[in-house]
Amino acid sequence: MDAGFYGNGVKKTRLTERISNAMQAAEAEDAKTKRGRSRLCNPFMSSLLGPAIIWKYFPKQSEALEYCRSIADVHIFAFECADLPAGARRFLVTSYEHFWHDYMLMDDDQRALYEVIPEETPVKLYFDVEFVKDTNPQANAEEIIVLFLSLLSQTFTEVFSVPLPLENLVQLDSSTLSKFSQHFIFPKAVFRDFRHAGLFVTHFCRNLQDSTSDDVKKLFLHSKDLSSPTVLFIDQGVYTKNRNFRVYLSSKLGKKNPFVLYHDSPLQDLTQKEIFFLSLICNTQSCKSEDLLHFDTEKFPVGKLSQNTSESVSRRFRSDGDRPSLTSSNLPSPFPEVDKFFESVITADGLMGRIRMWQYFAESQTVLYSIGGDYRFCGHIGRHHRSNNINFVACLKSGTYHQKCLDVECKNYRSQNYKLPLVLVNEPASNESAVPGDRDESVPDDSMNEEDGETFDAQGDKLLADMSSPDDY
Numbered sequence: 001m002d003a004g005f006y007g008n009g010v011k012k013t014r015l016t017e018r019i020s021n022a023m024q025a026a027e028a029e030d031a032k033t034k035r036g037r038s039r040l041c042n043p044f045m046s047s048l049l050g051p052a053i054i055w056k057y058f059p060k061q062s063e064a065l066e067y068c069r070s071i072a073d074v075h076i077f078a079f080e081c082a083d084l085p086a087g088a089r090r091f092l093v094t095s096y097e098h099f100w101h102d103y104m105l106m107d108d109d110q111r112a113l114y115e116v117i118p119e120e121t122p123v124k125l126y127f128d129v130e131f132v133k134d135t136n137p138q139a140n141a142e143e144i145i146v147l148f149l150s151l152l153s154q155t156f157t158e159v160f161s162v163p164l165p166l167e168n169l170v171q172l173d174s175s176t177l178s179k180f181s182q183h184f185i186f187p188k189a190v191f192r193d194f195r196h197a198g199l200f201v202t203h204f205c206r207n208l209q210d211s212t213s214d215d216v217k218k219l220f221l222h223s224k225d226l227s228s229p230t231v232l233f234i235d236q237g238v239y240t241k242n243r244n245f246r247v248y249l250s251s252k253l254g255k256k257n258p259f260v261l262y263h264d265s266p267l268q269d270l271t272q273k274e275i276f277f278l279s280l281i282c283n284t285q286s287c288k289s290e291d292l293l294h295f296d297t298e299k300f301p302v303g304k305l306s307q308n309t310s311e312s313v314s315r316r317f318r319s320d321g322d323r324p325s326l327t328s329s330n331l332p333s334p335f336p337e338v339d340k341f342f343e344s345v346i347t348a349d350g351l352m353g354r355i356r357m358w359q360y361f362a363e364s365q366t367v368l369y370s371i372g373g374d375y376r377f378c379g380h381i382g383r384h385h386r387s388n389n390i391n392f393v394a395c396l397k398s399g400t401y402h403q404k405c406l407d408v409e410c411k412n413y414r415s416q417n418y419k420l421p422l423v424l425v426n427e428p429a430s431n432e433s434a435v436p437g438d439r440d441e442s443v444p445d446d447s448m449n450e451e452d453g454e455t456f457d458a459q460g461d462k463l464l465a466d467m468s469s470p471d472d473y
C-alpha cells in the first residue's frame with residue numbers, strides 16, 4: 001500500500017506519537033460523552049482521493065466494540081504503551097490495512113499490540129502453548145510440537161470428518177531463554193465464534209487428559225518445580241469473550257520477546273505483511289458462512305475435566321497477562337477449591353445439587369455459581385423452592401459468599417454474608433488482571449461494598465439467564 005492511499009490532509013505521524021496524542025483526545029472525548037455529547041466522530045475520515053479512513057481510539061473496550069458494530073471492515077486492537085499505567089490498555093479501531101501501515105512505522109520495541117476477538121465473530125482455530133524450560137529439562141520442544149499437531153489432527157478428523165487443514169499454518173514463536181511460548185493459527189479452520197473453537201479445544205484437551213499413552217504424557221509439563229504437578233502445555237484460558245491475543249511482531253510491553261515466525265515454518269518465503277494477515281484470528285472474510293465449523297455438544301458432550309486440567313486453567317487465570325474479563329463455563333472454575341466447597345454445601349443431606357454454570361469476574365474477584373439439580377434452598381422463604389434455582393456469589397477478596405434466588409418473588413433478596421473457609425481466601429487473581437480500560441461493562445468495580453454487590457447480582461442474574469443456550473461452555 002503506498003502512502004497516497006491515505007489521501008491528502010492526513011498527517012502521517014508515527015503510531016506511537018498518534019497514540020500518545022490521541023489518547024488524551026480520546027479521554028477528553030470520553031469525558032464529553034459522559035456529559036451527553038456525541039462521541040462518534042472520525043478524526044481521519046474522508047479523503048477525496050481514497051476510501052474513508054477510520055482510525056479511532058477508545059479508552060474502553062466496550063466502547064470500541066459498540067463503535068465497531070455499526071461499521072463494516074474495521075477491527076479492534078488493544079495496545080499498551082509507556083504513557084499508560086502499568087497493565088492498562090487502550091483500544092484502536094481501524095482497518096487491517098491501515099493498522100499494518102502504521103504498525104510498520106513503529107519502533108520494534110514499542111509494539112505491544114493485541115487483536116481483540118469479539119464474540120459472535122468467526123475465528124480461525126488458534127492455540128497459545130507454553131511451558132517453563134528450567135523445570136522441564138527433559139522437554140523436547142520439536143517433539144512436543146509434532147506430537148501436538150498429530151494428536152490435534154486426529155481429534156479434528158474425528159469431530160468434523162475432514163482432515164485438519166494445515167495449509168498456511170502460522171506458527172509464531174515468542175520463546176525466551178526461560179520460557180517456551182508459541183501461537184498456532186490455522187487460517188483454513190474457521191469456527192463460527194470463539195465459543196465453538198473453545199469447545200473443540202476443551203474436547204481435544206479432555207481426550208489428552210484421559211489418554212494413558214506415554215507419548216501424550218509428554219504434553220504435560222511441570223509448572224513451578226520438578227515436584228509440582230504437571231499441566232497441559234495448551235492454554236485453555238484464551239477462549240473467552242473479547243479476548244486480547246498478542247499479534248505478530250508484538251512483545252509484552254517493556255519485554256523484547258516479539259512473536260516472530262518460527263524458524264522451522266514453511267511460510268519463510270512470505271512477506272511480513274502476508275504473515276500478519278494470515279495470523280489475524282478474525283481475518284476470515286474469505287471463509288463462506290456455510291463452511292464455518294460448529295462444535296456439536298450433543299454429539300461430543302464436554303463434561304467434567306480432571307484435576308490436572310483445572311489446575312492448568314487456574315494457573316493461567318492467575319498468571320496470564322492476556323487476561324479474560326469474563327468467563328463462563330460448566331467446566332470446573334479457575335478455583336477448584338471454591339467449587340468443591342459449594343459442591344459440599346449442595347450435596348449435603350443426600351441432596352443432588354450440582355454447579356450448573358459459573359462466571360468469574362476478574363475485576364471484583366467474584367465467582368458467580370448457578371446451582372442446578374435438586375438443591376434450591378432459599379433463605380428468603382426458609383426452605384427449598386419447588387422449581388426455581390438459586391445462585392451463590394463468592395467474593396474471593398473479602399472471603400465471603402451470599403445467596404441469591406431466581407424466583408420472581410425473591411428477585412431483590414440477597415442473603416447475609418457467610419464466611420468462605422479460610423483456605424480458599426488466598427486465591428484471587430494477580431494484579432496483572434486489573435487492567436483499567438479493559439473492563440467489560442458487565443464487570444463491576446473493584447470495591448465490593450453492599451451497593452456494588454446488589455448491582456453485581458442483578459447483572460449476574462441476567463448473565464446467567466442469557467447463558468442458558470447449549471452453546472455456552
Ligand SMILES: [Zn+2]
Pocket residue numbers: 378379380381385405406407410
Ligand atoms: Zn427464593
